[in-house]
Amino acid sequence: MFSPQYLSGxxxxxxxxxxxxxxxxxxxxxxxxxxxDPTVLLTIAGMLPFKPIFLGQRSPEFKRATTSQKCIRTxxxxxxxxxxxxxxxxxxxxxxSFGDYFKEQAxxxxxxxxxEVFGLPAERLVVSVFEDDDEAYAIWRDQIGVPExxxxxxxxxxxxxxxxPTGPCGPCSxxxxxxxxxxxxxxxxEDDTRFIELYNLVFMQYNRDADGNLTPLQNxxxxxxxxxxxxxxxxxxxxxxxxxxLIFPIIKTVAEIAGxxxxxxxxxxxxxxxxxxxxxRAVVHMISDEIHASNVGRGYILRRLIRRIVRHGRLIGIEGxxxxxxxxxAIALSESAYPQVRQQEDAIKAELxxxxxxxxxTLARGEDLLAEVIEKVKKQGRTxxxxxxxxxxxxxxxxxxxxxxxxxAEHDLTVDEVGYNAAMEEQQTRSQxxxxxxxxxxxxxLDKLAEEIKVTEFVGYTQFSSPGVVxxxxxxxxxxxxxxxxxxxxxxxxxxxxYAESGGQxxxxxxxxxxxxxxxxxxxxRESDFYIHIGRIVxxxxxxxxxxxxxxxxxxxxxxxxxxxxxxLLQAALKKIVDDSISQAGSLVAFDRLRFDFNCPRAxxxxxxxxxxxxxxAWITWxxxxxxxxxxxxxxKAKGAIAMxxxxxxxxxxxxxxxxxxxxxxxxxxxxNTAEIGVFKIIxxxxxxxxxRRIEAVAGAAVLDYLNVRDKVVRELGDxxxxxxxxxxxxxxxxxxxxxxxxxxxESLKAELAIAKSDTLLSSAEAVGEYKILxxxxxxxxxxxxxxxxxxxxxxxxxxxxxxxxVPEAGKVSLVAAFSKQVNNKGLQAGKFIGxxxxxxxGGGGGRPNLAQAGGRDASKLPExxxxxxxxxxxxxx
Numbered sequence: 001m002f003s004p005q006y007l008s009g010x011x012x013x014x015x016x017x018x019x020x021x022x023x024x025x026x027x028x029x030x031x032x033x034x035x036x037d038p039t040v041l042l043t044i045a046g047m048l049p050f051k052p053i054f055l056g057q058r059s060p061e062f063k064r065a066t067t068s069q070k071c072i073r074t075x076x077x078x079x080x081x082x083x084x085x086x087x088x089x090x091x092x093x094x095x096x097s098f099g100d101y102f103k104e105q106a107x108x109x110x111x112x113x114x115x116e117v118f119g120l121p122a123e124r125l126v127v128s129v130f131e132d133d134d135e136a137y138a139i140w141r142d143q144i145g146v147p148e149x150x151x152x153x154x155x156x157x158x159x160x161x162x163x164x165p166t167g168p169c170g171p172c173s174x175x176x177x178x179x180x181x182x183x184x185x186x187x188x189x190e191d192d193t194r195f196i197e198l199y200n201l202v203f204m205q206y207n208r209d210a211d212g213n214l215t216p217l218q219n220x221x222x223x224x225x226x227x228x229x230x231x232x233x234x235x236x237x238x239x240x241x242x243x244x245x246l247i248f249p250i251i252k253t254v255a256e257i258a259g260x261x262x263x264x265x266x267x268x269x270x271x272x273x274x275x276x277x278x279x280x281r282a283v284v285h286m287i288s289d290e291i292h293a294s295n296v297g298r299g300y301i302l303r304r305l306i307r308r309i310v311r312h313g314r315l316i317g318i319e320g321x322x323x324x325x326x327x328x329x330a331i332a333l334s335e336s337a338y339p340q341v342r343q344q345e346d347a348i349k350a351e352l353x354x355x356x357x358x359x360x361x362t363l364a365r366g367e368d369l370l371a372e373v374i375e376k377v378k379k380q381g382r383t384x385x386x387x388x389x390x391x392x393x394x395x396x397x398x399x400x401x402x403x404x405x406x407x408x409a410e411h412d413l414t415v416d417e418v419g420y421n422a423a424m425e426e427q428q429t430r431s432q433x434x435x436x437x438x439x440x441x442x443x444x445x446l447d448k449l450a451e452e453i454k455v456t457e458f459v460g461y462t463q464f465s466s467p468g469v470v471x472x473x474x475x476x477x478x479x480x481x482x483x484x485x486x487x488x489x490x491x492x493x494x495x496x497x498x499y500a501e502s503g504g505q506x507x508x509x510x511x512x513x514x515x516x517x518x519x520x521x522x523x524x525x526r527e528s529d530f531y532i533h534i535g536r537i538v539x540x541x542x543x544x545x546x547x548x549x550x551x552x553x554x555x556x557x558x559x560x561x562x563x564x565x566x567x568x569l570l571q572a573a574l575k576k577i578v579d580d581s582i583s584q585a586g587s588l589v590a591f592d593r594l595r596f597d598f599n600c601p602r603a604x605x606x607x608x609x610x611x612x613x614x615x616x617x618a619w620i621t622w623x624x625x626x627x628x629x630x631x632x633x634x635x636x637k638a639k640g641a642i643a644m645x646x647x648x649x650x651x652x653x654x655x656x657x658x659x660x661x662x663x664x665x666x667x668x669x670x671x672x673n674t675a676e677i678g679v680f681k682i683i684x685x686x687x688x689x690x691x692x693r694r695i696e697a698v699a700g701a702a703v704l705d706y707l708n709v710r711d712k713v714v715r716e717l718g719d720x721x722x723x724x725x726x727x728x729x730x731x732x733x734x735x736x737x738x739x740x741x742x743x744x745x746x747e748s749l750k751a752e753l754a755i756a757k758s759d760t761l762l763s764s765a766e767a768v769g770e771y772k773i774l775x776x777x778x779x780x781x782x783x784x785x786x787x788x789x790x791x792x793x794x795x796x797x798x799x800x801x802x803x804x805x806x807v808p809e810a811g812k813v814s815l816v817a818a819f820s821k822q823v824n825n826k827g828l829q830a831g832k833f834i835g836x837x838x839x840x841x842x843g844g845g846g847g848r849p850n851l852a853q854a855g856g857r858d859a860s861k862l863p864e865x866x867x868x869x870x871x872x873x874x875x876x877x878x
Contacts, residue, residue, distance in 0.1 A: 003237065004118075004119065004120070004234060004235045004236075004237055005118075005119045005235065006235060006236055006237070007118070007232075007235045007236070008232075008245050009228060009229075009232045009244060009245050009246040010336060010337065012093075012118070012228060012231050012232055012235065013068050013091070013093065013228055013337060015113075015117055015118070016066070016068070016093045016113065016117075016226065017066055017067075017068060017093075019109075019113050019117055020064075020066035020095045020109075021066065023064075023109065024063075024064050025064040025065055025066040025095055025096075026062045026064065026065045026066070027065075027066055027067070028065050028066070028067045029067070030067060030068060030069050030070045030091075030338065031043060031048070031049040031067075031069060032289045033070060033071075033072055033285055033286055033289045033291065034289055034290070034291060034298065035048055035049070036049075036052075037051055041297055041298045041301065042071075042072045042073075042286075042298055042301065043069065043070070043071055043072065044071055044072065044073050045069075045071060045092060045225065046067060046069040046071065046092035046093070046094035046223075046224075046225045047094065047096070047202075047223045047225070048069075049067075049069070050065070050096055050098075050223070053098055053221075054168050054204060054221055054223065055168060056168075060098035060099075062098075063097065063098055063099065063100040064095070064096065064097055064098070064100055064101075065095070065096045065098075066093075066094065066095045066096070067093075067094050067096075068091050068092070068093050068094075068228065068337065069091065069092045069094060070089065070090075070091055070285055070338070071089070071090055071091070071092050072088055072089050072282055072285075072286065072301075073087075073088060073090075074088050074301055074304075074305075077308075080274070080275055080278050080279070081242070081270075081271040081272070081273075081274035081275040081278065082271055083192075084192070084233070084239065084240035084241060084242075085196070085227075085229065085230055085233065085240065085241040087229065087241065087278050088278055088279060088282040088305060089278060089279075089281040089282035089285060090227060090228070090229055091227075091228040091229070092225045092226070092227060092228070093225070093226040093227075093228055093231075094223070094224050094225050094226070095109070095222070095224050096221070096222060096223055096224070097221055097222035098219070098221055099219030099220065099221060100222075101222065102203065102205075102220050102222060103135060103136055103139060103203050103222075104139055104143070106201050106203070106222045106224065107136065107139050107140060107143075107144060107173065107201065108143070108144065110175060110199055110201050110224065111125075111144050111175075114175055114198070114199060118231065118234075118235060119235075120177060120234070122145075122146075123181060124177055124178045124181050125146070125150065125175055125176065125177060125178070126150045126151075126152065126175075126176040126178055126187055126189065126195065127140050127146055127150065127151050127152070127173060127174065127175050127176070128151075128152045128153070128154045128158065128159055128173060128174045128176070128189060129151060129152070129153055129154070129159065129171070129173045130153070130154065130155075130156070130159040130160050130171030130172065130173070131153040131154060131155055131156075131159070132171070133159075133171040133173070133203075136171065136173050136203065137151060137153070140173070149185040149187070150185075150187070152187060152189055154189070159171060159172050159173070159174065160172065161202045161204070161223070162208065168204050168206070168207055168208075168217060168221070169204065169206050169207070169208050169214070170202060170203045170204040170205040170206050170220075171202075171203055171205075172200055172201060172202040172203065173200075173201045173203070174197050174199065174200045174201070175197070175198055175199040175200075175201075176189055176195045176196065176197050176198065177195065177196050177198050177234050178194060178195055179193075179194055179195070179196070180194050196230055196233070196234065197227075197230070198226060198227065198230050198231055198234065199224065199225070199226045200224060200225045200226075201222070201224045202222070202223040202224065202225075203220070203222065204217065204220060204221040204222070204223060205217055205220045228246070229241040229244060229246055229247070232244035232245065232246055242274045242277055242278070245333075246333065247274075247277045247278065247281070248277070249329055249332075249333060250276070250277040250280055250281070250326060250329045250330050250333065251273045251274065251276070251277040253325065253326055253328075253329040254273055254276045254277065254313070254316075254318075254322075254326055255273060257313075257318055257322050257325060257326070258313070258316045258317050258318050258831070259317070259829055259831060259848050259849040260316060260317070260829065260832075265316075268315075269315075269316050272312035272313075272315045272316045273312075273316065275308060275309070275312045276309050276312050276313060276326065279305045279306075279308055279309045280309060280323070280326045280327055280329075280330045281330050281333075281334070282305050283302060283305050283306055283309070283327075283348075283352065284327050284330045284331060284334065284341055284348055285334070285338070285341065286298070286301075286302050286305075287302070287344065287347060287348045287351045287352070288338070288340050288341045288344040288347075288348060292351065292599075292601065292691030293306060293351060293354075293355050293691065294691065294692070299691075303355060304400065304402060306323065306352065306355045306356065306359070307355075307359050307400060307403060308403075308406075309323055309326075309356075310323065310356050310359050310360065310363065311363065311403060311406070311407075314363065314844075314846070316846075317829070317831035317832050317835060317846030317847065317852070318846065319831075319845065319846055319847055319853075321353065321356050321357060321360070322356075323352040323353070323355075323356045324349040324352050324353055324356075327348055327349055327352055328349075331345055331348065347601060350601065350602070351601070351691075362399060363399075365399075366393050366399030366403075367407075367844070368843075368857065369392075369393060369399075370393060370399065370404060370407055371842055371843070371844075371857075372842075372857075373385055373389045373393075374407075374408070374411050374413065375842065377413060378411070378413075383412070383413055383414065384413060384414045384415065384416050385404065385408050385413055385414070385415045385416065386416055386419055387415070387416035387417065387418060387419020387420035387421070387422060387423055388419060388420075388423050390404045390405075390415050390416070390419075390420045390423075391419075391420050391423035391424060394420075394424075401415065401420055449471075449472050449479055453471040453472050453492065453494075453530075454471055454494045455528075455529035455530060456471075456492065456493060456494065456495065456496055456529065456530050456531040457494065457495045457496070458496060458497075458499070458500075458531065459495060459496070459497055460496065460497040460498060460499050460508070460552065460669065461628075461669065463497045464497055464551070464552050464554050464557065465497055465549060465550060465551040465552070466495050466496065466497045466549075466550055467495070467547065467548070467549055467550075468493040468494050468495040468496060468547075468548055468549075468550050469493065469494045469495075469545065469546070469547055469548070470491060470492070470493060470514075470542065470543065470544050470545060470546045470548060471492045471493060471494050471544070472491070472492040472530075472544060473489055473490070473491055473492075473542060473543075473544055474489065474490040474491075474492075474532075475487065475489055475490075481543060481544050482541055482542065482543040482544070483537055483541070483542055484537065484541050485517075485537045485538065485539050485540055485541070486536070486537065487536065487537050488534075488535070488536050489519070489534075489535065489536070489537060489542070490532045490533065490534050491512060491519060491521075491532070491533040491535070491542070492530050492531065492532060492533070493512070493531065493533065493548065493550060495550075496524075496531050496533070496550050497550055497551075497552050498510060498521065498524045498531060498533060498550060498552055499524065499552075499557075499560075499668070499669050500524040500525055500526035500531045500532070501523070501524065501525055501526070502526060502667060502668070503587075503589075503666065503667055503668050504567075504586070504587035504588055504589050504668075505560060505564055505589040505668045505669070506523075506560065506588075506589065506590050506591070507523045507524030507525060507534075508521070508524055508552045508553065508556065508557060508560075509521060509522055509523075509552070509553045509556050509591075510550070510551050510552035510553045510556075511550075511551050512533060512535070512542075512548050512549070512550050512551075513548060513549050513551070514540070514542060514546040514547065514548045514549075515546075515547075516540040516541055516542070516543075516546070517537055517539065517540035517541055517542040517546070518537070518538045518539050518540060519533070519535050519536070519537050519538065519542060520535045520536055520538050521533045521534065521535040522534060522535050522536075523535075533550075555701075556591045557669065558676075558700070558701070559591045559592070559700060559701055559702055560589055560590065560591055560669065561669050561670050561671050561676070562671060562676065562677045562678065562699045562700030562701070562702075563589045563590065563591075563593065563594040563698075563699050563700070563702070564589045564594075564666075564668045564669060564670055565626075565658075565670045565671045565674065565676075565677060566594055566616065566677055566680050566697065566699040566700075567587055567589060567594050567596050568656065568658070568662045568664055568666070568670075569616045569619050569620070569658070569661065569662060569674070569677075569680070570594075570596050570612070570616055570680075570695065570697065571584060571596065571598070571642070571662070571664075572619075572661055572662040573611075573612045573615040573616050573619075574598060574600075574612060576615065577608060577611050577612050577615060578600065578604060578608055578612070579600065581599075582598050582599060582600055583598065583599050584596070584597070584598055584599075584642075585597040585598055585599050585692050589668065591702070592698070592702050592705065593683070593696060593697065593698050593702060594696070594697050594698070594699065595694060595695070595696050596694070596695045596696075596697070597688060597692055597693070597694045598692070598693055598694075598695075599691060599692060599693075600691070600692075600693045601691050603685070603686075603687060603693065604685050604693065609682055609685050609695075612682065612695075613680065613681065613682045613697075616680045617679060617680050619658070619661050619674055620674045620675060620677045620678070620679065620680060621675070622661075622674060622675075623673055623674060623675035624658045624659065624660070624661055624673065624674045625658075625659075625672065625673050626656060626657070626658055626670060626671065626672050626673065626674075627656075627657040627658075627659060628654065628655070628656055628657070629654075629655050629657070630652055630653070630654055630655075631652070631653065631655060632651060632652060632653070633651055633652070633653050633665075636653050636655050636665055639655070639663065640663060641653075641655050641657075641663045641664055641665050642662075642663065642664045642665070643664070643665050653665045654666060654667050656670055658674060661674070676700075677699050677700055678699070678700045678701075678703070679699065679700070679703050680697060680698075680699045680703075681697060681698050681699070681703050681706065682695055682696075682697045683696045683697055683698060683706065684696045714728065747784065747785075761774060761776045761778075761793065762774070762793065762796060762797075764776065765797055765800070766870075766874075768873065768874050768876045769876060770799065770822075771799055771800045771801065771820075771822070771823065771876045772797045772798070772799065772800035772801075773800055773801045773802075773803075773870070773873040773874070773876065774793055774797060774800070774801070774802045774803070775802075775803045775804075775866050775867075775869050775870040775873065776803075776804055776805075776866070777804070777805045777806065777862060777863070777866060778804055778805070778806045779806065779807070780806070780807075780808060781806040781808060781814070782806070782808040782814065783806075783808065783814040783816070783853060783855070786804050786805075786806050786814050786815075786816045786853075787816050787851070787853060789804060790802045790803075790804050790816045790817070790818040790851075791818055791851065793818070794818040794819075794820060797820075798820065799820050799822045799823075800820055800823065801817070801818070801819045801820065801823045801828070801873050801876070802816075802817070802818045802819075803815070803816070803817045803818075803833075803834070803837070803866065803869045803870075803873070804816050805862050805865065805866050807859040807862060810859075811857055811859070812855065812856075812857065812859075813838075813841045813843060813855055813856035813857065813858065813859055813861075813862055813865075814853070814854075814855055815834055815837060815838050815841070815845070815853065815854045815855065815856070815865070816834065816851075816852070816853045816854075817830040817833055817834040817837075817851070817852050817853075817854075817869075818830065818850065818851050819833075819849065819850050819851075820850070821850070823876065824849045824850060826876055828873075828876075829849040829852075830847060830848065830849055830850055830851055830852040831845075831846035831847040831848060831849060831852040832846065833852070833869075833872070834846065834847070834852045834853065834854045835852070835854055837854065837865050837866075837868060837869050838854035838855060838856050838865070839856075840856075840861050840864055840865040840868060841855075841856025841857065841858045841859070841861045841862055841865050842856050842857045842858040842861070843855045843856025843857060844856075
């Protein structure tokens with residue numbers, strides 16, 4: 001029986017790189033998980049950093065290279081932990097030739113490193129070749145000496161690599177390891193219980209055109225990949241990739257936190273441990289490469305992986321936060337090969353802690369509701385959760401649909417994806433309708449009129465009023481020739497001073513007047529090159545072709561100008577004082593306030609907020625004159641102008657420059673001198689998403705409104721507490737201390753009451769062999785007091801187990817289990833035990849092996865749950 005030479009994962013990686021370095025390959029560091037290739041979100045293969053070379057878009061700096069590339073794939077995430085070797089994060093060892101050596105050398109080295117460096121017996125190796133690749137077949141058979149029974153021809157789906165529908169491509173050859181050679185030469189490489197693919201050699205020798213024709217490439221390339229985790233499984237003689245030294249230390253850390261033993265756990269628990277072990281490696285490296293959790297793109301992948309970690313932690317009885325502990329294990333395993341993970345330790349742990357804390361709150365709300373949905377579905381005899389219910393979980397509780405699907409699958413249920421998607425589309429439509437006052441049919445009507453009417457000329461940068469002609473009137477989205485007083489309409493003018501909502505700045509307000517009519521304008525939106533003035537006819541009749549005067553509300557315009565320029569100064573101040581890498585992530589410029597979202601991984605300190613506010617006000621007092629210019633986009637970027645978030649730019653752009661302070665590309669309206677802003681005041685600084693902060697502020701006349709409101713509140717509080725404004729803080733702090741002390745006294749009394757009640761239960765303890773068990777219900781005792789009572793009772797019983805239940809309030813069940821060490825030695829863990837009992841009451845929970853708490857919603861089932869606990873504990877005598 002073959003016993004492979006044990007090599008650690010680090011040794012395997014180093015031996016591979018050394019082997020190819022000795023053969024003229026340049027050893028390159030792993031590329032970032034954030035690829036240059038815009039067609040993929042993450043680095044999914046070892047060859048991806050070299051794709052431009054393979055595609056002929058870039059000349060290679062060297063002829064040969066070798067790497068250990070970190071990769072992430074999530075296309076088959078549901079298989080992670082369930083199969084022997086599916087991962088989200090893995091390392092791909094590779095050697096590459098750019099127009100240098102080809103098949104003969106690649107095959108020879110592939111065989112040499114497999115058999116001589118890693119010591120794999122030749123008789124245990126099987127190779128595959130593309131069905132038409134006679135050249136590779138002959139090399140394996142005649143030069144390497146592989147018997148024909150161990151060379152398998154396979155089709156294009158398995159053994160032909162392509163970068164896309166067109167471009168460089170070619171056949172490949174794979175080396176497989178045979179775990180059971182004694183089964184003979186009846187070889188089926190699809191049998192992954194017997195065979196594992198360990199090395200893939202791609203021979204990039206053709207170019208495929210749009211018609212599918214293959215022509216030989218002038219420069220033939222080699223692209224290979226050896227899975228580090230797979231080779232570790234073979235050489236460490238373990239049953240799966242997860243039990244290698246690359247991952248298993250992480251799994252052991254998780255098991256210790258959960259108070260369980262991996263080897264003694266059931267399959268479901270082992271799957272959860274493997275999922276956590278795999279995913280934590282992925283998130284550690286993603287955050288190390290400066291990916292931040294969000295709801296889009298790679299940020300969403302990161303958030304989903306973190307949430308799966310937390311969810312599987314709950315499944316094995318971990319209640320509190322634990323991801324940073326597990327991350328430390330992953331960092332320690334990776335830092336020798338990837339030093340940056342240790343350098344980014346603080347950022348990694350901070351991101352994990354933020355996401356885990358938020359998601360635990362989401363779980364607590366969503367799991368309760370999902371449990372009710374599942375119970376309802378089962379009672380009705382159905383096997384599918386309605387899409388609307390899944391959407392409610394997502395929309396109201398932030399519960400990801402993928403998580404709903406996972407939990408549903410645990411109960412042999414599915415989720416109606418079609419119904420979920422339909423509900424999502426309806427919500428998006430409602431959101432759009434609520435956000436835009438323009439009727440959804442307006443665009444269609446304008447498309448019909450586009451050839452008949454003039455596009456709108458905007459003159460509002462320099463004029464607050466202007467003459468114009470009514471080009472179109474839209475009533476309920478339909479084009480009409482006239483409209484009467486009292487009618488809500490949309491009006492298109494040939495010329496307007498009204499700014500249409502764009503770049504975060506809301507539309508102007510004002511009036512449109514003709515000889516016969518007056519229209520109050522409450523909003524302006526832009527559709528293509530037409531400005532839609534939205535409002536109501538106050539008097540008279542408005543007709544297409546009427547000559548009108550358009551007049552904006554100058555007071556509102558001045559307010560919005562002050563706020564818009566203030567956002568530019570605010571961004572400049574944040575870059576100067578907090579971090580130059582800060583960038584805008586969204587904004588709102590309104591008449592009464594401004595809101596500025598920016599990318600920043602941490603909260604600002606109070607001192608930083610104060611400094612930012614002072615800097616903006618300093619620039620205001622400098623009275624910096626605005627310099628507005630139209631120039632090419634390239635010229636603007638060369639000058640260092642900052643682009644506004646979410647804006648699309650043409651070749652010619654408008655640049656707003658306050659020399660020495662701020663220069664941005666912006667189409668909004670602004671003050672001509674910073675002194676016109678008057679004053680700037682930050683109202684709040686908060687987090688709105690992982691890695692995204694928000695500042696709300698007021699400027700100019702809006703500051704007076706803000707101060708008036710604050711002054712009113714202070715006066716009312718002063719009257720209520722009989723205190724001067726400067727005394728209010730101390731007065732409120734004193735009241736808070738009084739309340740806190742009162743609450744502590746109340747908690748202490750509750751605990752004493754619970755203990756008094758529990759002492760009367762000692763006489764009902766039941767002897768079970770050498771153990772004593774006590775299962776009982778205490779009325780009106782909250783979870784914390786129940787825990788105190790259980791610990792006290794176990795102390796008095798000694799060797800035994802205590803399970804207590806209570807209904808502290810309507811619709812809420814509290815449960816606690818306290819086990820002695822001797823009971824733990826019998827195989828009973830308090831966390832897993834009480835979690836299962838709580839399910840009877842429609843809940844769940846867990847904790848440590850010796851002490852755990854749980855909860856539920858169905859108080860009527862508490863007696864049944866306690867009786868179930870009693871029956872299980874009686875088995876201690878066996």
